[in-house]
Amino acid sequence: MSEMNLRVSPRTVQQGTVDKLRMAIFTGLFQPGSRLVESQLCTQLGVSRPSLREALRSLEAERLIEIVPNKGPSVPALSWERAMAIYEVRELLEAEAAGRCALRISPEDLQALEASLNAFEAAAASHDGMAQVTTAADFYAIILASCGNPVLEEVHRGLLARISFFRGRSMSLEGRAQNSLREMRDIFEAIAARDPKAARKAAKRHVLRARAAAKIAMETGT
Amino acid sequence: MSEMNLRVSPRTVQQGTVDKLRMAIFTGLFQPGSRLVESQLCTQLGVSRPSLREALRSLEAERLIEIVPNKGPSVPALSWERAMAIYEVRELLEAEAAGRCALRISPEDLQALEASLNAFEAAAASHDGMAQVTTAADFYAIILASCGNPVLEEVHRGLLARISFFRGRSMSLEGRAQNSLREMRDIFEAIAARDPKAARKAAKRHVLRARAAAKIAMETGT
DNA sequence: GATTGCCAGATTGCCAGACAATCGGTGTTG
DNA sequence: CAACACCGATTGTCTGGCAATCTGGCAATC
Numbered sequence: 080m081s082e083m084n085l086r087v088s089p090r091t092v093q094q095g096t097v098d099k100l101r102m103a104i105f106t107g108l109f110q111p112g113s114r115l116v117e118s119q120l121c122t123q124l125g126v127s128r129p130s131l132r133e134a135l136r137s138l139e140a141e142r143l144i145e146i147v148p149n150k151g152p153s154v155p156a157l158s159w160e161r162a163m164a165i166y167e168v169r170e171l172l173e174a175e176a177a178g179r180c181a182l183r184i185s186p187e188d189l190q191a192l193e194a195s196l197n198a199f200e201a202a203a204a205s206h207d208g209m210a211q212v213t214t215a216a217d218f219y220a221i222i223l224a225s226c227g228n229p230v231l232e233e234v235h236r237g238l239l240a241r242i243s244f245f246r247g248r249s250m251s252l253e254g255r256a257q258n259s260l261r262e263m264r265d266i267f268e269a270i271a272a273r274d275p276k277a278a279r280k281a282a283k284r285h286v287l288r289a290r291a292a293a294k295i296a297m298e299t300g301t
Numbered sequence: 302m303s304e305m306n307l308r309v310s311p312r313t314v315q316q317g318t319v320d321k322l323r324m325a326i327f328t329g330l331f332q333p334g335s336r337l338v339e340s341q342l343c344t345q346l347g348v349s350r351p352s353l354r355e356a357l358r359s360l361e362a363e364r365l366i367e368i369v370p371n372k373g374p375s376v377p378a379l380s381w382e383r384a385m386a387i388y389e390v391r392e393l394l395e396a397e398a399a400g401r402c403a404l405r406i407s408p409e410d411l412q413a414l415e416a417s418l419n420a421f422e423a424a425a426a427s428h429d430g431m432a433q434v435t436t437a438a439d440f441y442a443i444i445l446a447s448c449g450n451p452v453l454e455e456v457h458r459g460l461l462a463r464i465s466f467f468r469g470r471s472m473s474l475e476g477r478a479q480n481s482l483r484e485m486r487d488i489f490e491a492i493a494a495r496d497p498k499a500a501r502k503a504a505k506r507h508v509l510r511a512r513a514a515a516k517i518a519m520e521t522g523t
Numbered sequence: 524g525a526t527t528g529c530c531a532g533a534t535t536g537c538c539a540g541a542c543a544a545t546c547g548g549t550g551t552t553g
Numbered sequence: 554c555a556a557c558a559c560c561g562a563t564t565g566t567c568t569g570g571c572a573a574t575c576t577g578g579c580a581a582t583c
Contacts, residue, residue, distance in 0.1 A: 091370050091565065093358075117535070127567045129351045132536095136315075136355045140362025142455070148313050149535060149574050164452040171397055171453075230386040231393075233364070234456055313536065339564070349538045354565095371545050371564060 096126050096134035104143055104154060105244060111156040115144065143240055157241065159297060163290070165241055170286040172235050173219065176226040177266055177282035181275040188225040189271060195221055196260075196267050203256035211250045211259075212243055218263060222270075249292035262288060318348050318356035326365055326376060327466060333378040337366065365462055379463070381519060385512070387463055392508040394457045395441065398448040399488055399504035403497040410447040411493060417443055418482075418489050425478035433472045433481075434465055440485060444492075471514040484510060 100120075103109055121131050135152050138144045146152045184192070195217045202210035216239065223232040250256055262285035269277035322342075325331055343353050357374050360366045368374045406414070417439045424432035438461065445454040472478055484507035491499035 093565080094370075116533090118533095129354070130566065132351070133354055133358045136358040137362055140359055148316075151535060151575095161451065164450045167450055168452045168456060171393060175393055228386045228389055229383065230390045230460075234390060234459070237456070237459065238452075315536080338562090340562095352537060373564060 092126055092130050093133045093137075096124055096131060097137050099124060100134060100138055101141075101143060101240065104138075105240075105247075109154045111154050113154055114150075115152045115154070117151065141237065141240055157244070159294075162241075162245060162293065162297070165238060165245075166286060166290040166293070168238060169235075169242060170283055170290075172231060172238070173222070173286055174279040174282040176219075176223050176228075176231055176235070177270065178275040178279040179226040179228065179231075180222050181270045181273050181278040183227045184225040184270060188221060192218065192221045192225075192267060192270070196263060199263065200260055203260050206256075208247060208250055211256055212246050215246060215250075215259065215263070216243060222266075245293045246289070248296045249289060252292050252296055255292045258288065258292075259285070314348055314352050315355050315359075318346055318353060319359050321346060322356060322360055323363075323365060323462060326360075327462075327469070331376045333376050335376055336372075337374045337376070339373065363459065363462055379466070381516075384463075384467060384515065384519070387460060387467075388508060388512040388515070390460060391457075391464060392505055392512075394453060394460070395444070395508055396501045396504040398441075398445050398450075398453055398457070399492065400497040400501040401448040401450065401453075402444050403492045403495050403500040405449045406447040406492060410443060414440065414443045414447075414489060414492070418485060421485065422482055425482050428478075430469060430472055433478055434468050437468060437472075437481065437485070438465060444488075467515045468511070470518045471511060474514050474518055477514045480510065480514075481507070 109115065115135075117128055117131060117135075121128055124131065126134075135144065135146060139146045139152070143154075144152045145155045195214060199211065199214040199218060202214045219235075223235050226232065250259070262281065265281040266278060266285060269275075269281050331337065337357075339350055339353060339357075343350055346353065348356075357366065357368060361368045361374070365376075366374045367377045417436060421433065421436040421440060424436045441457075445457050448454065472481070484503065487503040488500060488507060491497075491503050
C-alpha cells in the first residue's frame with residue numbers, strides 16, 4: 080500500500096472536532112437532554128474555545144445539537160414522534176432516489192452497489208452491529224450518489240446522522256438484519272432490472288419495515 | 302399595541318451576522334464565485350473574527366457558501382444543473398406537504414393560508430417583486446408547517462434560501478406572477494376541498510412551471 | 524411557611540491580539 | 554522556458570480577557 084499520502088484536504092482541527100463530537104453523540108456518550116459545557120469539552124477534546132464553538136455551530140446546523148443563546152448547547156431528546164417524521168422523509172427521499180437510480184445508474188456504480196450489498200450480507204452473518212450500520216449506510220450512499228440529483232443526496236446526508244442513530248438500535252433486533260438484507264436485495268434487483276416502479280416500491284417497503292423495527296426496539300427499551 | 306417587548310431570544314451578534322450575510326448573498330451583493338475575505342467582512346459588518354467565523358460555519362451548513370481549508374469561504378456559482386436539481390427536490394417535498402396538508406390542516410391554518418394567498422395577490426397586482434417573494438414564501442411556509450411533519454418542514458427550510466434566490470429572478474418575468482397566483486390558488490382550493498391527490502398535482506404543476514419560468518429568466522440573462 | 528428579592532458563582536457572548544501554516548503570485552536562475 | 558526560492562496576504566488556531574446572562578441558594582418579607 081505504501082505511503083497512502085493522498086490527503087485531499089488537510090483535515091482541520093475544526094473538522095476533527097465535529098467528527099469526534101458527532102461520534103460521541105452517536106455512541107450515546109452524551110445523554111439526550113444533557114447540556115454540553117464548552118470549557119469541559121475544550122479540555123476533553125484538547126481544542127480551544129473558538130475552534131470548539133465553530134464545531135458546535137456546524138453540529139447545530141446538522142440538528143445534532145441545539146444552541147440556546149446564553150444557555151449553551153445541548154443534545155436534544157429525540158422523541159418517537161420526531162423519529163417517525165424522519166422515517167417518513169426517508170421514505171420519500173429514498174424511494175425517489177431508488178426510482179431514479181433504476182433509470183440512470185452506471186454499470187460501475189451498479190457493480191459497487193452489489194459489492195456493498197455483499198458486504199452487508201457478510202456483516203449480517205457475522206452479527207457485527209457496527210459493520211451492519213456502516214455497510215447499510217454505504218448501500219444507500221451509492222444509491223443517492225447515483226440517482227443523478229446531487230441536491231437529493233445532500234438533503235439525505237443531512238438526515239443521515241439521525242438515521243444512523245436508529246439503524247443501530249433496530250439492527251440489534253433478532254432477525255432484523257436478515258430481513259433487511261432481503262429488502263435491500265429487492266431494491267438492488269429492481270435497480271439492476273431497470274425497473275423504477277419496482278425500485279420505488281422496494282425502497283418504500285424497506286423503510287416501512289425499518290420503521291416498524293425501530294418502533295419495537297424503542298418500546299422494548301434501548 | 303403598547304410595548305411589544307416579547308423578545309423571545311435576544312438576537313446575538315452571530316445570528317445578526319448570519320442574517321446580514323444571507324441577505325447580502327440574496328441581493329447579489331457578493332458575486333457568485335467571489336471569495337469572501339474574513340478581515341474585510343469583519344470591518345464591514347463590525348464584528349470580530351471569531352463571531353464572523355461562527356456565522357460562516359452556519360452559512361456553510363446552509364450551503365450558501367463553501368469553505369475550503371486554507372483558501373477561505375466563497376459564494377459557489379449556482380449552475381443551472383444544480384438549480385434544476387433543487388427544483389426537483391422542491392417538487393418532491395412540496396407535493397408531499399400539500400398532499401398531507403389536505404388531510405390534516407386545521408381551520409385556523411387554512412384561514413391563514415387564504416390570507417397569505419390574498420397577500421400574494423396584492424403583491425402581484427402592485428408589481429412589488431420583493432413582496433411577491435416574501436408572500437409566496439409565507440404561503441409555502443404555512444403549508445409546510447401544517448403538513449404534520451416537522452422534519453419535512455425543516456428540510457424544506459434548508460432549501461428555502463436557494464429557492465428564494467430563483468423566485469426573485471423568475472417573478473420578474475412578465476405575467477409570471479399572475480400565473481403563479483393561479484397555480485397557488487389551485488393548490489389552496491385543493492387543500493380546502495380536502496383533496497390530497499389534487500393538492501399534490503397542483504403543487505407539482507406549480508413547481509414545474511416555476512422551473513420553466515426560471516429557465517427562461519436565466520437564459521435571457523439576469 | 525411560602526413567596527419574593529437578591530447575590531455570588533458559573534457559563535456564555537464577544538472581542539483584541541498574536542503566531543504559525545499555507546496559498547498565490549513574483550522574480551530569479553539555470 | 555521551466556524550475557525554484559521568496560514574500561505578502563490570508564487563514565487556522567490559540568491565549569487571555571471582559572461584560573452579559575443564567576442558575577441556585579440564601580435572606581428578607583408577608
